Amino acid sequence: MNIPTLDDLNFSNSKVLVRIDINSPVDSKTGKLLDDSRIKAHVETIRELVSRGNGVVLVSHQGRPGDNDFTDLEEHSRLLQKHLDMEVEFVGDVMGPYARERIRNMKLGSVLLLDNVRFVSEELIEASPLQHSRSFLVRRLQPLFQGYVNDAFATAHRSQASLVGFPLVLRSSAGRVMEKEVSALAKVFNEGEEPKVFIMGGGKVLDSLRIIENLVKRRLADRILTGGLIAELFAVAKGLDLGKDNLQVLEKAGVLSLVPRARKLLLSGAPVEIPVDFKVEKGGQVYEEPANKVTAVIKDVGSTTVGIYSSFIRDAKIIVMRGPMGVIEDERFRESSRTLLKNSLESPGYLIVGGGHMISLLGGIGPLDSSKVHVSTGGGALLLFLAGERLPALEALDISAREVLKK
Ligand SMILES: Nc1ncnc2c1ncn2[C@@H]1O[C@H](COP(=O)(O)OP(=O)(O)O)[C@@H](O)[C@H]1O
Numbered sequence: 011m012n013i014p015t016l017d018d019l020n021f022s023n024s025k026v027l028v029r030i031d032i033n034s035p036v037d038s039k040t041g042k043l044l045d046d047s048r049i050k051a052h053v054e055t056i057r058e059l060v061s062r063g064n065g066v067v068l069v070s071h072q073g074r075p076g077d078n079d080f081t082d083l084e085e086h087s088r089l090l091q092k093h094l095d096m097e098v099e100f101v102g103d104v105m106g107p108y109a110r111e112r113i114r115n116m117k118l119g120s121v122l123l124l125d126n127v128r129f130v131s132e133e134l135i136e137a138s139p140l141q142h143s144r145s146f147l148v149r150r151l152q153p154l155f156q157g158y159v160n161d162a163f164a165t166a167h168r169s170q171a172s173l174v175g176f177p178l179v180l181r182s183s184a185g186r187v188m189e190k191e192v193s194a195l196a197k198v199f200n201e202g203e204e205p206k207v208f209i210m211g212g213g214k215v216l217d218s219l220r221i222i223e224n225l226v227k228r229r230l231a232d233r234i235l236t237g238g239l240i241a242e243l244f245a246v247a248k249g250l251d252l253g254k255d256n257l258q259v260l261e262k263a264g265v266l267s268l269v270p271r272a273r274k275l276l277l278s279g280a281p282v283e284i285p286v287d288f289k290v291e292k293g294g295q296v297y298e299e300p301a302n303k304v305t306a307v308i309k310d311v312g313s314t315t316v317g318i319y320s321s322f323i324r325d326a327k328i329i330v331m332r333g334p335m336g337v338i339e340d341e342r343f344r345e346s347s348r349t350l351l352k353n354s355l356e357s358p359g360y361l362i363v364g365g366g367h368m369i370s371l372l373g374g375i376g377p378l379d380s381s382k383v384h385v386s387t388g389g390g391a392l393l394l395f396l397a398g399e400r401l402p403a404l405e406a407l408d409i410s411a412r413e414v415l416k417k
Protein backbone atom coordinates (compact mmCIF):
# COMPACT_ATOMS: atom_id res chain seq x y z
CA MET A 11 0.00 0.00 0.00
CA ASN A 12 1.05 3.53 -0.69
CA ILE A 13 -0.11 5.75 2.15
CA PRO A 14 0.80 9.44 1.66
CA THR A 15 2.01 11.27 4.77
CA LEU A 16 2.02 14.95 5.71
CA ASP A 17 5.53 15.15 4.22
CA ASP A 18 4.17 14.09 0.83
CA LEU A 19 1.30 16.56 0.71
CA ASN A 20 2.78 19.51 2.56
CA PHE A 21 -0.56 21.26 3.18
CA SER A 22 -0.05 24.98 3.77
CA ASN A 23 -2.36 28.01 4.03
CA SER A 24 -5.32 25.72 3.29
CA LYS A 25 -8.41 24.51 5.08
CA VAL A 26 -7.87 20.91 6.07
CA LEU A 27 -10.38 18.47 7.51
CA VAL A 28 -8.69 16.18 10.03
CA ARG A 29 -10.33 12.93 11.22
CA ILE A 30 -9.07 12.20 14.71
CA ASP A 31 -10.15 9.61 17.28
CA ILE A 32 -10.69 11.21 20.66
CA ASN A 33 -13.22 8.59 21.74
CA SER A 34 -12.45 8.31 25.47
CA PRO A 35 -13.67 6.35 28.49
CA VAL A 36 -16.53 8.12 30.28
CA ASP A 37 -17.52 7.92 33.95
CA SER A 38 -21.09 6.62 33.71
CA LYS A 39 -22.08 8.35 36.98
CA THR A 40 -20.75 11.86 36.27
CA GLY A 41 -20.54 11.80 32.46
CA LYS A 42 -16.98 13.15 32.73
CA LEU A 43 -14.08 11.87 30.64
CA LEU A 44 -11.85 9.48 32.58
CA ASP A 45 -8.78 9.80 30.38
CA ASP A 46 -7.36 12.17 27.79
CA SER A 47 -4.56 10.04 26.25
CA ARG A 48 -6.18 9.92 22.84
CA ILE A 49 -6.75 13.68 22.89
CA LYS A 50 -3.06 14.30 23.66
CA ALA A 51 -1.96 11.89 20.93
CA HIS A 52 -3.26 14.15 18.14
CA VAL A 53 -1.54 17.33 19.35
CA GLU A 54 1.52 16.77 17.12
CA THR A 55 -0.49 16.50 13.89
CA ILE A 56 -2.67 19.50 14.71
CA ARG A 57 0.28 21.72 15.74
CA GLU A 58 2.16 20.82 12.59
CA LEU A 59 -0.78 21.75 10.37
CA VAL A 60 -1.39 24.99 12.28
CA SER A 61 2.29 25.92 12.07
CA ARG A 62 2.05 25.72 8.28
CA GLY A 63 -0.77 28.26 8.32
CA ASN A 64 -3.65 25.83 7.79
CA GLY A 65 -7.15 26.20 9.16
CA VAL A 66 -7.69 22.89 10.94
CA VAL A 67 -11.19 21.44 11.30
CA LEU A 68 -11.32 18.36 13.50
CA VAL A 69 -13.91 15.63 13.31
CA SER A 70 -14.26 12.63 15.67
CA HIS A 71 -16.78 10.26 17.15
CA GLN A 72 -17.43 9.46 20.81
CA GLY A 73 -19.17 6.21 21.82
CA ARG A 74 -22.05 4.62 19.98
CA PRO A 75 -25.73 5.67 19.99
CA GLY A 76 -27.54 4.07 22.92
CA ASP A 77 -24.40 3.62 25.04
CA ASN A 78 -23.51 5.57 28.20
CA ASP A 79 -20.43 7.04 26.57
CA PHE A 80 -22.31 8.50 23.58
CA THR A 81 -21.79 12.20 24.33
CA ASP A 82 -21.08 15.49 22.61
CA LEU A 83 -17.48 16.74 22.29
CA GLU A 84 -17.61 19.88 24.40
CA GLU A 85 -15.42 18.54 27.22
CA HIS A 86 -13.03 17.11 24.63
CA SER A 87 -12.63 20.59 23.11
CA ARG A 88 -11.65 22.06 26.49
CA LEU A 89 -9.04 19.33 27.05
CA LEU A 90 -7.70 19.70 23.53
CA GLN A 91 -7.41 23.45 24.03
CA LYS A 92 -5.40 22.83 27.21
CA HIS A 93 -3.00 20.37 25.54
CA LEU A 94 -2.58 22.44 22.38
CA ASP A 95 -2.22 25.61 24.39
CA MET A 96 -4.29 27.51 21.84
CA GLU A 97 -7.95 28.27 21.32
CA VAL A 98 -10.14 25.49 19.98
CA GLU A 99 -13.59 26.59 18.88
CA PHE A 100 -16.21 23.95 19.65
CA VAL A 101 -18.98 23.90 17.06
CA GLY A 102 -22.06 22.07 18.35
CA ASP A 103 -22.93 20.86 14.86
CA VAL A 104 -21.40 18.48 12.30
CA MET A 105 -22.53 19.43 8.79
CA GLY A 106 -25.53 21.73 9.17
CA PRO A 107 -25.66 25.43 8.17
CA TYR A 108 -24.04 26.51 11.44
CA ALA A 109 -21.03 24.20 11.06
CA ARG A 110 -20.55 25.23 7.43
CA GLU A 111 -20.80 28.92 8.30
CA ARG A 112 -18.17 28.54 11.05
CA ILE A 113 -15.83 26.66 8.69
CA ARG A 114 -16.32 29.22 5.90
CA ASN A 115 -15.52 32.09 8.27
CA MET A 116 -12.69 30.55 10.25
CA LYS A 117 -9.25 32.13 10.01
CA LEU A 118 -6.28 30.23 8.64
CA GLY A 119 -4.07 29.13 11.53
CA SER A 120 -7.04 28.45 13.83
CA VAL A 121 -8.59 25.21 15.08
CA LEU A 122 -12.21 24.20 15.19
CA LEU A 123 -13.76 20.98 16.56
CA LEU A 124 -17.02 19.73 15.05
CA ASP A 125 -19.46 17.75 17.18
CA ASN A 126 -19.69 13.95 17.48
CA VAL A 127 -19.84 12.73 13.88
CA ARG A 128 -21.99 9.78 14.97
CA PHE A 129 -24.82 12.27 15.52
CA VAL A 130 -25.09 11.95 11.72
CA SER A 131 -26.86 8.70 10.82
CA GLU A 132 -24.82 8.13 7.65
CA GLU A 133 -21.69 7.72 9.78
CA LEU A 134 -23.19 4.60 11.35
CA ILE A 135 -23.34 2.72 8.05
CA GLU A 136 -20.45 0.48 7.02
CA ALA A 137 -20.16 1.04 3.26
CA SER A 138 -17.56 1.29 0.52
CA PRO A 139 -15.43 4.41 0.03
CA LEU A 140 -17.29 5.10 -3.22
CA GLN A 141 -20.70 4.93 -1.53
CA HIS A 142 -19.52 7.12 1.33
CA SER A 143 -17.96 9.63 -1.06
CA ARG A 144 -21.54 10.30 -2.20
CA SER A 145 -22.93 10.72 1.33
CA PHE A 146 -24.44 14.02 2.48
CA LEU A 147 -21.65 14.35 5.04
CA VAL A 148 -19.01 14.30 2.33
CA ARG A 149 -20.96 16.32 -0.23
CA ARG A 150 -21.74 19.09 2.29
CA LEU A 151 -18.26 19.39 3.79
CA GLN A 152 -15.95 18.64 0.88
CA PRO A 153 -16.42 22.00 -0.94
CA LEU A 154 -15.13 23.82 2.17
CA PHE A 155 -11.74 22.07 2.19
CA GLN A 156 -8.60 21.75 0.12
CA GLY A 157 -7.35 18.66 1.93
CA TYR A 158 -8.15 15.77 4.25
CA VAL A 159 -5.93 14.13 6.86
CA ASN A 160 -6.78 10.87 8.59
CA ASP A 161 -5.10 10.56 11.98
CA ALA A 162 -7.68 8.18 13.49
CA PHE A 163 -5.73 4.93 13.60
CA ALA A 164 -8.01 3.67 16.40
CA THR A 165 -11.01 3.76 14.04
CA ALA A 166 -9.18 2.67 10.89
CA HIS A 167 -11.01 -0.69 10.99
CA ARG A 168 -14.38 0.98 10.32
CA SER A 169 -15.59 1.76 6.81
CA GLN A 170 -17.54 4.84 7.83
CA ALA A 171 -18.15 8.09 5.96
CA SER A 172 -15.75 10.36 7.86
CA LEU A 173 -12.98 7.78 7.43
CA VAL A 174 -13.31 6.49 3.88
CA GLY A 175 -15.51 8.96 1.98
CA PHE A 176 -13.29 12.05 1.88
CA PRO A 177 -10.12 10.49 0.43
CA LEU A 178 -11.95 9.90 -2.85
CA VAL A 179 -12.78 13.58 -3.28
CA LEU A 180 -9.94 15.47 -1.55
CA ARG A 181 -6.15 15.37 -1.64
CA SER A 182 -5.55 13.16 1.41
CA SER A 183 -2.83 11.91 3.69
CA ALA A 184 -2.26 10.08 6.95
CA GLY A 185 -1.56 12.20 10.04
CA ARG A 186 1.41 11.63 12.34
CA VAL A 187 -0.44 9.25 14.71
CA MET A 188 -1.58 7.07 11.82
CA GLU A 189 1.85 7.12 10.21
CA LYS A 190 3.74 6.20 13.39
CA GLU A 191 1.34 3.45 14.44
CA VAL A 192 1.49 1.73 11.07
CA SER A 193 5.26 1.83 10.73
CA ALA A 194 6.04 0.93 14.37
CA LEU A 195 3.56 -1.93 14.59
CA ALA A 196 4.50 -3.51 11.29
CA LYS A 197 8.17 -3.48 12.31
CA VAL A 198 7.78 -4.77 15.86
CA PHE A 199 5.33 -7.49 15.06
CA ASN A 200 6.85 -8.85 11.88
CA GLU A 201 10.35 -8.94 13.29
CA GLY A 202 9.27 -10.22 16.70
CA GLU A 203 9.98 -13.66 18.10
CA GLU A 204 7.70 -16.27 19.64
CA PRO A 205 5.82 -17.05 21.82
CA LYS A 206 3.30 -14.31 21.15
CA VAL A 207 0.70 -13.92 23.88
CA PHE A 208 -2.49 -11.92 23.38
CA ILE A 209 -4.46 -10.66 26.37
CA MET A 210 -7.95 -9.74 25.28
CA GLY A 211 -10.81 -8.31 27.30
CA GLY A 212 -13.26 -5.46 27.15
CA GLY A 213 -16.82 -5.23 25.98
CA LYS A 214 -16.66 -5.40 22.17
CA VAL A 215 -17.31 -9.12 21.86
CA LEU A 216 -17.99 -9.34 18.13
CA ASP A 217 -14.79 -7.42 17.32
CA SER A 218 -12.77 -9.62 19.68
CA LEU A 219 -14.19 -12.83 18.24
CA ARG A 220 -13.42 -11.69 14.70
CA ILE A 221 -9.88 -10.88 15.75
CA ILE A 222 -9.39 -14.23 17.50
CA GLU A 223 -10.68 -16.05 14.40
CA ASN A 224 -8.13 -14.16 12.33
CA LEU A 225 -5.26 -14.80 14.73
CA VAL A 226 -6.08 -18.50 14.81
CA LYS A 227 -6.47 -18.80 11.05
CA ARG A 228 -3.09 -17.17 10.47
CA ARG A 229 -1.48 -19.00 13.42
CA LEU A 230 -0.21 -15.72 14.85
CA ALA A 231 -0.97 -16.30 18.51
CA ASP A 232 0.60 -18.91 20.74
CA ARG A 233 -1.82 -18.10 23.56
CA ILE A 234 -4.91 -15.92 23.84
CA LEU A 235 -5.74 -15.04 27.44
CA THR A 236 -9.31 -13.83 27.75
CA GLY A 237 -11.06 -11.52 30.20
CA GLY A 238 -14.06 -9.17 30.07
CA LEU A 239 -17.17 -10.21 28.16
CA ILE A 240 -15.28 -12.25 25.56
CA ALA A 241 -14.11 -14.57 28.40
CA GLU A 242 -17.73 -15.03 29.47
CA LEU A 243 -18.70 -15.93 25.92
CA PHE A 244 -15.95 -18.57 25.72
CA ALA A 245 -16.88 -19.88 29.18
CA VAL A 246 -20.47 -20.41 28.00
CA ALA A 247 -19.18 -21.95 24.75
CA LYS A 248 -17.15 -24.39 26.83
CA GLY A 249 -20.30 -25.46 28.65
CA LEU A 250 -19.82 -23.63 31.96
CA ASP A 251 -23.00 -22.52 33.70
CA LEU A 252 -22.45 -18.84 34.51
CA GLY A 253 -25.98 -18.39 35.87
CA LYS A 254 -29.02 -16.40 34.77
CA ASP A 255 -27.62 -12.92 35.53
CA ASN A 256 -24.51 -13.30 33.42
CA LEU A 257 -26.40 -14.88 30.54
CA GLN A 258 -28.67 -11.85 30.67
CA VAL A 259 -25.65 -9.53 30.43
CA LEU A 260 -24.49 -11.41 27.31
CA GLU A 261 -28.00 -11.40 25.88
CA LYS A 262 -28.35 -7.65 26.49
CA ALA A 263 -25.03 -7.11 24.71
CA GLY A 264 -26.54 -9.06 21.78
CA VAL A 265 -23.74 -11.63 21.72
CA LEU A 266 -25.32 -14.94 22.80
CA SER A 267 -25.79 -15.83 19.14
CA LEU A 268 -21.97 -15.88 18.87
CA VAL A 269 -21.66 -18.91 21.18
CA PRO A 270 -21.53 -21.43 18.26
CA ARG A 271 -18.68 -19.48 16.62
CA ALA A 272 -16.77 -19.46 19.91
CA ARG A 273 -17.46 -23.19 20.35
CA LYS A 274 -16.15 -23.92 16.86
CA LEU A 275 -12.91 -22.09 17.70
CA LEU A 276 -12.47 -24.09 20.91
CA LEU A 277 -13.18 -27.38 19.16
CA SER A 278 -10.65 -26.53 16.45
CA GLY A 279 -7.97 -26.42 19.15
CA ALA A 280 -7.59 -22.61 19.23
CA PRO A 281 -5.16 -21.59 22.01
CA VAL A 282 -7.84 -19.66 23.91
CA GLU A 283 -7.53 -19.63 27.71
CA ILE A 284 -10.53 -18.76 29.85
CA PRO A 285 -10.49 -17.61 33.48
CA VAL A 286 -10.59 -20.23 36.22
CA ASP A 287 -12.18 -17.78 38.64
CA PHE A 288 -14.04 -14.48 38.62
CA LYS A 289 -14.59 -11.49 40.87
CA VAL A 290 -18.36 -11.07 41.26
CA GLU A 291 -20.69 -8.55 42.87
CA LYS A 292 -23.94 -9.22 44.70
CA GLY A 293 -25.87 -6.64 46.72
CA GLY A 294 -22.84 -4.34 46.92
CA GLN A 295 -20.60 -7.19 48.19
CA VAL A 296 -17.56 -8.23 46.13
CA TYR A 297 -16.08 -11.73 46.30
CA GLU A 298 -14.28 -14.34 44.19
CA GLU A 299 -15.84 -17.53 42.86
CA PRO A 300 -14.50 -20.44 40.78
CA ALA A 301 -15.58 -20.26 37.15
CA ASN A 302 -17.71 -23.40 37.48
CA LYS A 303 -19.57 -22.12 40.57
CA VAL A 304 -20.54 -18.57 39.69
CA THR A 305 -23.61 -17.30 41.56
CA ALA A 306 -23.46 -13.52 40.99
CA VAL A 307 -22.69 -10.90 38.34
CA ILE A 308 -19.15 -11.18 36.93
CA LYS A 309 -17.20 -7.92 37.12
CA ASP A 310 -13.58 -9.01 36.77
CA VAL A 311 -11.36 -12.07 36.53
CA GLY A 312 -10.20 -13.62 39.84
CA SER A 313 -6.78 -13.66 41.48
CA THR A 314 -5.96 -17.29 40.58
CA THR A 315 -6.56 -16.42 36.93
CA VAL A 316 -4.28 -13.39 37.24
CA GLY A 317 -1.55 -15.68 38.65
CA ILE A 318 -1.88 -18.19 35.80
CA TYR A 319 -2.03 -15.50 33.11
CA SER A 320 1.05 -13.83 34.65
CA SER A 321 3.07 -17.02 34.28
CA PHE A 322 2.27 -17.10 30.54
CA ILE A 323 3.23 -13.42 30.31
CA ARG A 324 6.64 -14.07 31.91
CA ASP A 325 7.51 -16.55 29.16
CA ALA A 326 6.29 -14.44 26.22
CA LYS A 327 8.55 -12.70 23.70
CA ILE A 328 5.71 -10.46 22.48
CA ILE A 329 2.69 -9.51 24.58
CA VAL A 330 -0.28 -7.76 23.00
CA MET A 331 -2.88 -6.40 25.41
CA ARG A 332 -6.24 -4.95 24.45
CA GLY A 333 -9.44 -4.47 26.46
CA PRO A 334 -9.61 -4.59 30.27
CA MET A 335 -10.27 -7.78 32.25
CA GLY A 336 -13.10 -6.16 34.18
CA VAL A 337 -15.35 -3.16 34.72
CA ILE A 338 -12.44 -0.82 35.38
CA GLU A 339 -14.62 2.28 35.65
CA ASP A 340 -15.21 0.95 39.20
CA GLU A 341 -11.99 0.99 41.29
CA ARG A 342 -12.95 -2.37 42.88
CA PHE A 343 -12.61 -4.09 39.49
CA ARG A 344 -9.46 -2.42 38.20
CA GLU A 345 -6.87 -4.54 39.99
CA SER A 346 -6.53 -7.56 37.69
CA SER A 347 -6.08 -5.42 34.55
CA ARG A 348 -3.56 -3.23 36.34
CA THR A 349 -1.62 -6.23 37.71
CA LEU A 350 -1.46 -7.92 34.29
CA LEU A 351 -0.33 -4.64 32.76
CA LYS A 352 2.40 -4.21 35.41
CA ASN A 353 3.55 -7.81 35.01
CA SER A 354 3.67 -7.36 31.24
CA LEU A 355 5.79 -4.22 31.64
CA GLU A 356 8.15 -6.05 34.01
CA SER A 357 8.43 -9.19 31.88
CA PRO A 358 11.35 -9.63 29.43
CA GLY A 359 9.01 -9.60 26.38
CA TYR A 360 8.06 -6.62 24.20
CA LEU A 361 4.64 -5.19 25.07
CA ILE A 362 2.12 -3.68 22.67
CA VAL A 363 -0.77 -2.21 24.63
CA GLY A 364 -3.77 -0.54 23.07
CA GLY A 365 -7.37 0.57 23.31
CA GLY A 366 -8.89 3.53 25.14
CA HIS A 367 -9.55 1.66 28.38
CA MET A 368 -6.20 -0.10 28.69
CA ILE A 369 -4.14 2.99 27.99
CA SER A 370 -6.11 4.86 30.64
CA LEU A 371 -4.53 2.43 33.15
CA LEU A 372 -1.01 3.48 32.17
CA GLY A 373 -1.54 6.84 33.86
CA GLY A 374 -0.32 5.87 37.33
CA ILE A 375 2.49 3.59 36.17
CA GLY A 376 5.25 6.10 35.46
CA PRO A 377 7.66 6.61 32.55
CA LEU A 378 7.77 3.81 29.98
CA ASP A 379 10.79 2.44 28.16
CA SER A 380 10.02 2.89 24.48
CA SER A 381 12.41 0.09 23.52
CA LYS A 382 10.20 -2.32 25.50
CA VAL A 383 6.70 -1.06 24.92
CA HIS A 384 4.56 0.43 22.18
CA VAL A 385 1.46 2.22 23.39
CA SER A 386 -1.10 2.18 20.62
CA THR A 387 -4.10 4.48 20.44
CA GLY A 388 -5.94 1.60 18.76
CA GLY A 389 -7.67 -1.40 20.29
CA GLY A 390 -9.66 -3.33 17.69
CA ALA A 391 -7.80 -1.56 14.88
CA LEU A 392 -4.47 -2.51 16.43
CA LEU A 393 -5.36 -6.18 16.65
CA LEU A 394 -6.91 -6.40 13.21
CA PHE A 395 -3.82 -4.73 11.80
CA LEU A 396 -1.56 -7.21 13.61
CA ALA A 397 -3.80 -10.05 12.45
CA GLY A 398 -3.14 -8.99 8.87
CA GLU A 399 -6.57 -7.58 7.98
CA ARG A 400 -6.79 -4.71 5.56
CA LEU A 401 -8.03 -1.60 7.35
CA PRO A 402 -10.62 0.35 5.31
CA ALA A 403 -9.31 3.79 6.33
CA LEU A 404 -5.82 2.90 5.08
CA GLU A 405 -7.22 1.38 1.91
CA ALA A 406 -9.12 4.62 1.23
CA LEU A 407 -5.88 6.62 1.57
CA ASP A 408 -4.24 4.19 -0.82
CA ILE A 409 -7.05 4.66 -3.37
CA SER A 410 -6.73 8.42 -2.90
CA ALA A 411 -3.01 8.30 -3.70
CA ARG A 412 -3.74 6.45 -6.94
CA GLU A 413 -6.88 8.24 -8.04
CA VAL A 414 -6.89 11.76 -6.58
CA LEU A 415 -3.23 12.72 -6.21
CA LYS A 416 -2.31 11.45 -9.68
CA LYS A 417 -4.88 13.71 -11.36
N1 LIG B 1 -17.10 -8.58 32.82
C1 LIG B 1 -17.51 -7.45 32.26
N2 LIG B 1 -18.83 -7.14 32.22
C2 LIG B 1 -19.27 -6.01 31.65
N3 LIG B 1 -18.47 -5.09 31.09
C3 LIG B 1 -17.15 -5.33 31.09
C4 LIG B 1 -16.60 -6.50 31.68
N4 LIG B 1 -15.27 -6.45 31.55
C5 LIG B 1 -14.99 -5.30 30.91
N5 LIG B 1 -16.12 -4.62 30.64
C6 LIG B 1 -16.26 -3.30 30.00
O1 LIG B 1 -15.55 -3.23 28.80
C7 LIG B 1 -15.37 -1.85 28.49
C8 LIG B 1 -14.09 -1.64 27.74
O2 LIG B 1 -14.13 -2.41 26.58
P1 LIG B 1 -13.62 -1.93 25.16
O3 LIG B 1 -14.27 -0.65 24.78
O4 LIG B 1 -13.82 -3.12 24.30
O5 LIG B 1 -12.07 -1.72 25.46
P2 LIG B 1 -11.01 -0.66 24.89
O6 LIG B 1 -11.63 0.70 24.96
O7 LIG B 1 -9.83 -0.75 25.79
O8 LIG B 1 -10.68 -1.10 23.53
C9 LIG B 1 -15.38 -1.11 29.80
O9 LIG B 1 -16.44 -0.17 29.77
C10 LIG B 1 -15.63 -2.20 30.84
O10 LIG B 1 -16.53 -1.80 31.86
Ligand SMILES: O=C(OP(=O)(O)O)[C@H](O)COP(=O)(O)O
Pocket residue numbers: 031033073074164165168214364365366367387388389390391
Ligand atom coordinates in the same frame (compact mmCIF):
# COMPACT_ATOMS: atom_id res chain seq x y z
O1 LIG C 1 -12.40 2.98 20.93
C1 LIG C 1 -12.30 2.53 19.80
O2 LIG C 1 -12.01 1.25 19.54
P1 LIG C 1 -11.40 0.23 20.64
O3 LIG C 1 -12.45 0.06 21.75
O4 LIG C 1 -11.21 -1.03 19.85
O5 LIG C 1 -10.13 0.81 21.16
C2 LIG C 1 -12.44 3.38 18.58
O6 LIG C 1 -12.73 4.72 18.92
C3 LIG C 1 -13.50 2.81 17.64
O7 LIG C 1 -14.77 2.90 18.23
P2 LIG C 1 -15.93 1.90 17.73
O8 LIG C 1 -15.52 0.51 18.13
O9 LIG C 1 -17.18 2.36 18.46
O10 LIG C 1 -16.04 2.04 16.23
